[in-house]
Amino acid sequence: MPFLDDLFSLAGRTALVTGGSSGIGRGIATALAGAGAAVVLVARGREALDATAAELRASGARCAVVVGDLSTRSGVHEVAESAVEPFGEPDVVVSSAGVNLRPPLAEVDEAVWDTTMAVNLEAPFLLGQRFGPGMAERGYGRLIHVSSQQAHRAFATSGVYGVSKGALESLARSQAEAWSPRGVTANTLVPGFVPTPLNERLSSDPGRVAALADRTLVGRNSVPADFAGAAVFLASPSAGYVTGQSIHVDGGFSVH
Numbered sequence: 113m114p115f116l117d118d119l120f121s122l123a124g125r126t127a128l129v130t131g132g133s134s135g136i137g138r139g140i141a142t143a144l145a146g147a148g149a150a151v152v153l154v155a156r157g158r159e160a161l162d163a164t165a166a167e168l169r170a171s172g173a174r175c176a177v178v179v180g181d182l183s184t185r186s187g188v189h190e191v192a193e194s195a196v197e198p199f200g201e202p203d204v205v206v207s208s209a210g211v212n213l214r215p216p217l218a219e220v221d222e223a224v225w226d227t228t229m230a231v232n233l234e235a236p237f238l239l240g241q242r243f244g245p246g247m248a249e250r251g252y253g254r255l256i257h258v259s260s261q262q263a264h265r266a267f268a269t270s271g272v273y274g275v276s277k278g279a280l281e282s283l284a285r286s287q288a289e290a291w292s293p294r295g296v297t298a299n300t301l302v303p304g305f306v307p308t309p310l311n312e313r314l315s316s317d318p319g320r321v322a323a324l325a326d327r328t329l330v331g332r333n334s335v336p337a338d339f340a341g342a343a344v345f346l347a348s349p350s351a352g353y354v355t356g357q358s359i360h361v362d363g364g365f366s367v368h
């Protein structure tokens with residue numbers, strides 16, 4: 113359908129998805145590939161990367177993987193350079209890799225602070241510095257971050273995690289200010305509760321899972337496929353006038 117293709121097709125585009133081997137990142141990578149993008153998946157664990165890539169290729173997508181650790185600056189730089197090898201410079205960068213270290217604030221030590229800030233905030237910043245200017249030169253780019261309810265309110269020992277996600281949404285606004293005039297948008301997706309390996313501590317407790325579902329308006333917790341439409345939209349030509357925004361895909365969790 114030419115009308116929908118003009119709005120949403122990612123044919124000919126390349127997307128880099130950190131955390132693309134699991135959970136929300138995997139859901140987003142699958143959606144971007146389905147819309148026609150060549151996708152590069154980044155994570156530490158090769159097995160899950162290869163399994164995801166095999167699934168995407170089986171559905172006809174072009175997909176490559178980069179094994180790398182985003183918790184150090186040198187790791188991010190190495191990932192960025194490896195990621196351009198298969199399909200060239202990315203048009204879309206999705207930062208979904210994240211850590212969820214949530215001891216009570218009084219027990220947060222400097223190692224927890226450093227790791228949380230490195231993966232959740234510094235890696236998206238460094239990837240933006242690496243790829244944003246080139247996107248601006250080419251006149252098209254999409255930076256998409258994955259934030260959290262804790263960016264907006266403290267609950268469930270928000271701790272440093274909430275700090276990192278609040279700053280991540282500010283980063284998107286700064287990136288939007290810097291590069292939107294030259295075709296590069298920066299936005300944040302804000303999930304509700306999605307049972308994934310990241311939050312096994314909560315998702316393995318049926319009572320807490322049910323309580324979280326009750327807090328939504330839709331009446332259920334989320335699944336990675338809930339992000340497909342919003343991610344394709346934000347990555348697509350149709351979202352060129354949407355920038356600096358935090359878009360809640362949370363079943364209404366945040367509005368009451």
Ligand SMILES: NC(=O)c1ccc[n+]([C@@H]2O[C@H](COP(=O)([O-])OP(=O)(O)OC[C@H]3O[C@@H](n4cnc5c(N)ncnc54)[C@H](OP(=O)(O)O)[C@@H]3O)[C@@H](O)[C@H]2O)c1
Nearest residue numbers: 131133134135136155156157181182209210305306308310
């Ligand atoms: N699930 C939720 O309810 C929820 C709610 C709000 C926000 N979020 C956010 O959504 C994002 C994705 O979370 P998820 O629930 O989808 O988690 P997930 O299923 O555990 O996936 C996390 C991904 O990040 C990768 N990763 C973690 N640390 C990394 C590192 N140092 N270097 C490279 N890759 C790394 C993981 O692969 P490896 O372990 O193999 O490296 C995996 O691919 C996170 O930013 C999280 O904060 C999740």
